[in-house]
Amino acid sequence: MKVTVAVNGTYYTREVEPRLLLSDFLRHELGLTGTHVGCEHGVCGACTVLVDGQAVRSCLTFAVQMDGAAVTTVEGLTPAEGELHPLQEAFREAHGLQCGFCTAGFLMTLVPYLAEHPNPSEAEIREALSGNICRCTGYQNIVKAVQLAAAKGGGR
Amino acid sequence: MTNQQTWIGKSVHRVDAPAKLKGEPVYMTDRPLENPCFGRVLRSRYPHARILRIDTAKASALPGVICVLTHKDVPGLNGFGIVIPDQPVLCFDKVRMMGDALALVAAETPEIAAAALDLIEVDYEPLPIVDDALAAIMPGSPLVHETGNIHLRTVIRRGEVAQAFAEAAVVVDHVYFTPRQAHMFLETEGGVGQLMPNGELHIWCPAQAAFRDRLQVARLLGWDPERIREYSSPSGGAFGGKDELTVQHYLALLALHTGGRPVKIHLSREESTVAGIKRHPFMVQMRTAAAADGTFLAQEAFVVADTGAYASLGGPVLNLAIEHIGGVYRFPSLNVEGYCVYTNNGISGAFRGFGVPQVLVALESNIDEIARRLGRDPLDLRRQNLIQRGDLSAIGNPMTTGVGNQAVLEALENSPTWKERTAKKAAVTDPWKRRGVGIGLCMQGLGLGKGIPDYGAAVIELLPGGKFKVGISIQEIGTGNQTAYAQFAAEALGCDVADVEVIQGDTGYSADAGTVTATRSVFTGGKAIQITAEKMVALLRSTGAESYAAAYAVARERGLETKVRGSFAWPEADEEIPGAFGLPHHIYGYGAQAALVEVDTLTGEVQVLEVASVVDTGKSINPMGVEGQSEGGVAQGVGLALMEDTVVREGRFLNANMSNYIIPTAGDVPKVETFIVEVHEEKGPSGAKGMGEVPIVPTMPAIFGAIYDAVGVQMFRAPATPERVYMAMMGDPSATEDTPALRARIAEGRRAGLAAQLHQTEGEGYAQPKGPEDEEA
Numbered sequence: 001m002k003v004t005v006a007v008n009g010t011y012y013t014r015e016v017e018p019r020l021l022l023s024d025f026l027r028h029e030l031g032l033t034g035t036h037v038g039c040e041h042g043v044c045g046a047c048t049v050l051v052d053g054q055a056v057r058s059c060l061t062f063a064v065q066m067d068g069a070a071v072t073t074v075e076g077l078t079p080a081e082g083e084l085h086p087l088q089e090a091f092r093e094a095h096g097l098q099c100g101f102c103t104a105g106f107l108m109t110l111v112p113y114l115a116e117h118p119n120p121s122e123a124e125i126r127e128a129l130s131g132n133i134c135r136c137t138g139y140q141n142i143v144k145a146v147q148l149a150a151a152k153g154g155g156r
Numbered sequence: 157m158t159n160q161q162t163w164i165g166k167s168v169h170r171v172d173a174p175a176k177l178k179g180e181p182v183y184m185t186d187r188p189l190e191n192p193c194f195g196r197v198l199r200s201r202y203p204h205a206r207i208l209r210i211d212t213a214k215a216s217a218l219p220g221v222i223c224v225l226t227h228k229d230v231p232g233l234n235g236f237g238i239v240i241p242d243q244p245v246l247c248f249d250k251v252r253m254m255g256d257a258l259a260l261v262a263a264e265t266p267e268i269a270a271a272a273l274d275l276i277e278v279d280y281e282p283l284p285i286v287d288d289a290l291a292a293i294m295p296g297s298p299l300v301h302e303t304g305n306i307h308l309r310t311v312i313r314r315g316e317v318a319q320a321f322a323e324a325a326v327v328v329d330h331v332y333f334t335p336r337q338a339h340m341f342l343e344t345e346g347g348v349g350q351l352m353p354n355g356e357l358h359i360w361c362p363a364q365a366a367f368r369d370r371l372q373v374a375r376l377l378g379w380d381p382e383r384i385r386e387y388s389s390p391s392g393g394a395f396g397g398k399d400e401l402t403v404q405h406y407l408a409l410l411a412l413h414t415g416g417r418p419v420k421i422h423l424s425r426e427e428s429t430v431a432g433i434k435r436h437p438f439m440v441q442m443r444t445a446a447a448a449d450g451t452f453l454a455q456e457a458f459v460v461a462d463t464g465a466y467a468s469l470g471g472p473v474l475n476l477a478i479e480h481i482g483g484v485y486r487f488p489s490l491n492v493e494g495y496c497v498y499t500n501n502g503i504s505g506a507f508r509g510f511g512v513p514q515v516l517v518a519l520e521s522n523i524d525e526i527a528r529r530l531g532r533d534p535l536d537l538r539r540q541n542l543i544q545r546g547d548l549s550a551i552g553n554p555m556t557t558g559v560g561n562q563a564v565l566e567a568l569e570n571s572p573t574w575k576e577r578t579a580k581k582a583a584v585t586d587p588w589k590r591r592g593v594g595i596g597l598c599m600q601g602l603g604l605g606k607g608i609p610d611y612g613a614a615v616i617e618l619l620p621g622g623k624f625k626v627g628i629s630i631q632e633i634g635t636g637n638q639t640a641y642a643q644f645a646a647e648a649l650g651c652d653v654a655d656v657e658v659i660q661g662d663t664g665y666s667a668d669a670g671t672v673t674a675t676r677s678v679f680t681g682g683k684a685i686q687i688t689a690e691k692m693v694a695l696l697r698s699t700g701a702e703s704y705a706a707a708y709a710v711a712r713e714r715g716l717e718t719k720v721r722g723s724f725a726w727p728e729a730d731e732e733i734p735g736a737f738g739l740p741h742h743i744y745g746y747g748a749q750a751a752l753v754e755v756d757t758l759t760g761e762v763q764v765l766e767v768a769s770v771v772d773t774g775k776s777i778n779p780m781g782v783e784g785q786s787e788g789g790v791a792q793g794v795g796l797a798l799m800e801d802t803v804v805r806e807g808r809f810l811n812a813n814m815s816n817y818i819i820p821t822a823g824d825v826p827k828v829e830t831f832i833v834e835v836h837e838e839k840g841p842s843g844a845k846g847m848g849e850v851p852i853v854p855t856m857p858a859i860f861g862a863i864y865d866a867v868g869v870q871m872f873r874a875p876a877t878p879e880r881v882y883m884a885m886m887g888d889p890s891a892t893e894d895t896p897a898l899r900a901r902i903a904e905g906r907r908a909g910l911a912a913q914l915h916q917t918e919g920e921g922y923a924q925p926k927g928p929e930d931e932e933a
Binding site: 088126 | 180186
């Protein structure tokens with residue numbers, strides 16, 4: 001099937017198998033390997049991307065469903081060469097990552113969350129993060145990173 | 157250290173953060189590939205079966221299949237394993253677990269590779285299985301290996317045990333069970349293999365022991381190791397789970413048959429869980445004796461570790477557990493009998509803590525009960541029995557290096573979680589909930605132990621403009637050692653951290669510094685870098701230049717080597733513990749934790765509200781990194797104590813995916829307050845020791861102690877799920893596993909274990925375990 005999708009501001013038209021997952025489309029068709037697959041079941045959240053601004057698990061989404069949609073991956077979050085998005089910068093400052101494999105999913109979950117909740121409490125942040133799994137950090141510094149980003153203007 | 161340091165001890169931001177945050181393809185499984193093909197592994201259908209026939213004809217004929225390989229295609233040794241190579245690369249006579257590999261396929265697409273797996277015909281003759289570690293010891297049990305089910309027996313006896321128990325005022329005797337915890341690193345095992353135009357085999361695979369991996373791959377190929385290059389850093393999480401070969405052997409074999417094309421394997425989550433290693437489940441029967449004044453008199457334990465179908469690091473895991481059977485306390489008398497046994501329950505191996513959490517929960521829980529029975533404060537009773545520097549440890553090791561137990565206990569005592577426990581417990585809001593506070597102390601042997609070659613090495617290369625490249629084989633698995641290494645180098649060379657590029661895990665560039673295991677990476681890498689940096693400083697002096705930038709120009713002009721190497725051997729104990737391979741360790745890290753929990757008496761659910769985590773790091777190289785490791789260790793400890801178990805019934809995995817193997821989320825993990833204490837280790841780099849494993853160890857006993865404090869029931873089996881806690885609170889007979897029947901089986905197991913004639917274990921450096929006859933002599 002033919003699918004036309006804007007990914008990180010670039011239009012791509014591809015002929016794909018109907019069963020091709022969005023995660024595989026991004027990683028293998030487009031070479032955007034910043035989106036990781038951790039569980040393949042929609043549990044860990046590592047594969048989260050934005051579809052028309054909403055956080056979506058790309059491992060539970062078919063590529064063909066994206067026809068006409070705008071997808072943003074972690075590669076699209078980074079503004080320019082050498083710079084970091086404010087949320088990325090907050091993760092760096094707060095030591096909000098260790099192995100880093102889950103990080104893209106956290107970032108992409110948090111971008112729309114912080115847009116809607118510019119001043120979340122710690123409990124609200126933990127609730128917002130509880131659909132993403134990190135095996136390294138114990139989450140505390142991720143929570144701190146979110147608080148830091150929120151304090152600096154919602155991470156937008 | 158009194159001299160001012162610029163980089164050591166500073167919370168430098170992770171040097172790898174920007175690339176990881178931007179989603180750059182830093183991981184091996186993200187590598188962009190030119191004209192790749194895709195590999196898959198055929199796994200067993202049975203946990204134990206004889207292989208009658210493997211027919212690959214139909215699979216080979218499928219269009220798009222490039223090659224199908226079986227045991228006949230293994231040119232060298234068809235076996236691997238860190239200590240003994242008892243695991244077939246590709247099975248030939250029988251399968252011993254569900255994750256066993258029978259064949260490999262490379263194909264044009266992952267879909268074709270999967271279809272080809274279905275076309276491989278295997279005839280099996282199912283065999284009786286052994287899925288219970290205690291049963292595996294008994295005579296007549298089905299044999300996983302012809303040499304017998306006991307992989308390792310370790311017996312240590314010290315002092316007058318019988319007399320001590322006879323004279324004790326209090327004897328506590330319980331049986332504890334710990335689960336088959338899965339590592340669940342987010343990046344499953346995977347990578348790429350490619351035969352290069354120059355005839356070298358290159359493997360890109362996240363790993364923990366690049367040079368040892370290369371040796372194992374060379375051995376199975378029958379190649380010179382120098383023809384193989386492994387790139388193995390960074391890893392998307394490892395925790396010990398990538399210490400053994402994961403897919404390197406499969407990549408190597410396939411790459412010989414793909415005409416120079418890169419072949420990629422990336423395991424699914426389910427395959428990772430079924431085939432990958434796990435934390436050894438332990439059964440620990442522990443009997444602890446104390447005098448009326450609280451002095452610990454004797455410790456007796458019967459320890460059975462389930463290593464599954466193959467040894468991997470099962471022997472060392474058992475022995476490290478035994479080394480720590482007395483924790484941070486003095487025990488003048490000891491009698492411990494330990495067994496690492498084969499079963500058909502998958503495979504166990506290295507996992508953060510390496511056997512110590514499994515025995516420490518028994519010890520610390522027993523101590524809590526002694527305190528209750530003597531009417532003593534649990535912290536005070538522990539303080540009374542702490543090992544002092546110069547004492548012998550429970551296994552008889554003279555503690556001659558920095559002993560941090562006193563310091564961590566004092567820091568714990570001053571932590572708000574402990575100090576304000578009365579108020580915190582009273583702050584419970586719902587009348588059906590109860591709060592409690594528990595504590596745990598631990599030590600953790602660092603490095604590989606007595607008699608096992610343990611060394612560090614590094615290369616430092618001077619680059620144009622006075623910048624440096626540091627090469628070390630120890631990988632960045634998330635712990636932050638890349639940043640610590642940059643700090644060590646910058647400090648020793650007098651440059652900025654930003655001027656140091658750290659190359660890890662590349663056998664073609666990095667010096668062999670061994671593994672990223674055993675909480676050895678800061679000590680090993682730090683020391684190696686400091687020693688190597690001295691040579692770089694000497695190079696600078698020899699050029700007469702005032703700066704490294706100028707020195708580079710001079711060196712080039714004179715044709716001087718700009719790459720220097722240094723190495724050192726780890727300090728080790730003077731005397732080995734007889735009959736216990738690899739024991740003792742020489743340097744230990746220390747930790748202590750207090751946990752505040754809230755138990756819902758209607759459901760049995762336990763919520764951990766806060767944990768005070770004290771870590772003795774020696775000199776703390778990067779405090780922010782230490783805090784991160786502490787918080788992550790506690791999170792894994794919470795999972796171990798309350799949630800996690802890979803359930804294997806009759807050799808088959810029941811929860812191999814993250815949808816049913818539940819690990820803690822941000823909602824389950826408590827607030828962790830980390831307290832760093834620095835008990836200077838004079839043998840360490842800048843006084844540092846290491847701490848990565850320490851924080852997972854005290855969490856489980858602290859939580860169990862807190863559950864008792866809250867609702868008055870001791871948990872004996874982890875994880876303490878709501879069902880188990882509820883049944884224990886109800887006094888339901890199903891909650892009591894320590895029955896006369898179990899005690900009879902334990903007695904039988906002890907007899908059978910001591911009577912068993914053990915085969916000499918083939919392999920590198922495994923001493924024949926001491927038999928009972930030797931003990932009597």
